[in-house]
Amino acid sequence: MSEGDVLLLTLRIDTGVDRPPFMDRVSVGGPYKPQQLAGLDLLGIDRSWYVPEIGYDRERSEVFVRVRFVEPAAVEFKLDGQHRAVAFAVDDTVAVWRYLYVDRPVLVDRLARSGFAVRLFEHGESGQVVLVAATRSE
Known part of the structure; x- marks a missing residue:
């Protein structure tokens, strides 16, 4: 990226x-x-x-x-x-x-270990579908 x-x-x-x-x-x-x-x-x-x-x-x-x-x-x-x-x-x-198939903490941790910082974690109406925005860690 x-x-x-x-x-x-x-x-x-x-x-x-x-x-x-x-x-x-x-x-x-x-x-x-x-x-x-x-x-x-x-x-x-x-x-x-x-x-x-x-x-x-x-x-x-x-x-x-x-x-x-x-x-x-x-x-x-x-x-x-x-x-x-x-x-x-x-x-x-x-x-x-x-x-x-992960929960929120595992997903955030996996992204962090891959060099990303989560900027947005938004749940959809069902609560099970999420939109995640991440950028490269600085």
Whole structure:
């Protein structure tokens, strides 16, 4: 960013109100968006070989979608004449999507550690969506 630029973020933050059930326990089978599994489809991993799970990792402040394999699976990659295989056993998990879901103090701290000073932190009508304006720390 150049001097005088402003970083604007609009995002949903964790307020502790109206948390989905998966915030307290992993939900097997969804809800997930089909595009979150598209990478596995492109690798030729059959959807009957795994079960999608959605949950919340409190340590990382992330909502995640992962798959848990119910059948062993292997994928072979070929690139520039080289081969590499990756195998998954039953109960192995692979994260396929993550979304940062933080509360106000964590967001402000992460911005500060990245060299930004928060200049505006405005809650929307719902209280869960915020507009944040930050500039480079001086």
